[in-house]
C-alpha cells in the first residue's frame with residue numbers, strides 16, 4: 001500500500017495551513033464572505049445541490065456516517081473524522097495553498113506568472129474543460145446511489161458513502177470555478193451539471209463510462225479502481241494548468257481521490273482473496289455455488305471497466321489537446337518532472353493503430369498525442385493493482401492470474417473503435433467477436449448471478465460471503481466499529 005493510498009489518523013500539522021471556515025453556510029478557504037455577489041450566487045445553487053443529493057444521491061436511509069471532512073488544506077493534517085448525518089455533510093470550497101511565485105510550466109506561456117484570472121482567448125476552452133470534469137463528479141454518485149441496499153458490510157457501506165460525499169464536493173469545486181470566473185455562462189453551466197443525469201436518455205452525462213449502470217459491488221470496486229483512476233490522471237493534467245485557481249482546486253481534489261482508489265484496490269483484492277479461499281476449500285473454479293465470485297467473472301468485470309475507462313482518455317490523436325497544451329490550459333501527468341523542453345514543438349510520440357489487419361506503430365507530433373501519453377501513464381499505474389491481486393492468488397497457492405486486457409479490446413473511442421480485438425490482442429472479424437464476447441465480458445446472465453450474491457450484511461464486523469474482511473479499519477478504528485448507523489426505515 002502506498003503512503004497515498006493509506007488512510008490513517010491525520011498527523012498534526014507541521015507548518016502553517018490555511019484552515020477552512022465552517023462558520024459560513026458554505027465552508028470555504030477562499031474568503032467567500034468578502035465577495036457578496038459570488039456568495040449569493042453560490043447560496044442560490046446550494047439548495048439545488050441538496051435537492052439533487054436527496055433525489056439522486058445515496059438512497060439507503062441512515063442516521064449518521066463516520067466520515068472524513070477536510071478541515072484544512074495544508075500538506076498534513078487536513079482531515080477530521082466524525083459521525084455526521086450525511087445530508088449535513090459540509091460540502092464546501094477548498095483550494096490547495098497558493099504559491100505566490102507560481103509560474104506557467106509548459107507551452108507558449110512557459111515562465112510567465114500563473115494566471116489568477118481567465119484570459120479572454122482561453123475562456124471557452126477552460127470553461128469546457130471544467131464543465132467536462134465537473135460532469136463526471138455527480139455522475140458517479142448517481143451511478144452508485146442504490147448500492148447501499150446491498151452493502152457487504154457496514155465498513156464497506158461507509159467507504160461507499162465517503163466516496164459519494166467527496167464526489168459531491170468535487171462537483172462543488174468545479175461549480176465554484178464556473179461561478180467565480182465565468183459569469184452568467186458559468187452559472188448556466190453549473191445549473192446544467194445538476195440537470196444532466198447518468199443514463200438519462202434525453203440528458204445523459206457527457207462521457208460514456210458515466211452513463212453505465214453500477215449494478216453491483218464488484219463493479220463498484222472496479223469502478224473506483226479503474227474509473228476513479230482515470231479521474232486521478234485527468235486531475236493531474238489540470239493540476240498543471242496555468243489557470244491557478246483550477247490548478248489549486250485539482251491539487252486538493254487529488255488528495256481526496258487517493259481514498260477512492262484505495263477502496264477499489266483493496267475491494268477487488270478482498271474479493272480475490274475470498275474467491276481463492278473458496279477455490280482451495282472446495283477444489284473448484286466455479287465458486288458461484290459456494291457463494292463466491294469465480295475468477296473468470298472477476299476477469300470479465302475487469303475487462304469491462306478497464307476498456308470503458310480507456311475510452312475516457314479520448315482519441316489517441318487530437319488537435320484540441322495540442323491547443324490545450326500549447327495554451328497552458330492542461331499539462332502532462334507530472335509535467336514538471338519530465339525532462340524535456342515542455343513545449344514539444346519538434347518532439348514525436350509513437351502511436352499504435354490497426355492497418356490492413358495488423359497492429360502498426362507510427363511516429364506523430366507529440367503535441368497531438370498527449371491523450372495517449374496520459375493513457376500510457378494510466379495503464380502503467382493500472383498494472384500495479386493487478387500485480388497486487390495476483391500476489392494474493394500466489395499467496396493462496398493458485399496458478400491462475402488476472403491481467404489487463406489488450407489496449408484495443410472492446411474500445412468505442414479512438415484508433416481501435418472500428419475493430420474487434422480479443423483480450424490477448426488477436427484481431428477478429430465481427431462474427432468471431434460476437435461468438436466469443438460473452439466469454440470476455442460479463443453477460444446479463446453472469447451479472448444476474450453476481451447480483452444474486454449481493455445480499456446486505458449490516459451486522460457490525462460481519463462480511464458477506466463473497467468478500468474477505470479488510471486488514472484494518474478506518475482511521476485506526478476496529479473493523480467492527482459502527483461506521484454507519486442506519487435509520488430504522490433502512491433496516492426494515
Ligand SMILES: [Fe+2]
Nearest residue numbers: 137167170231
Ligand atoms: Fe472526483
Ligand SMILES: [Fe+2]
Nearest residue numbers: 228231257260
Ligand atoms: Fe473519485
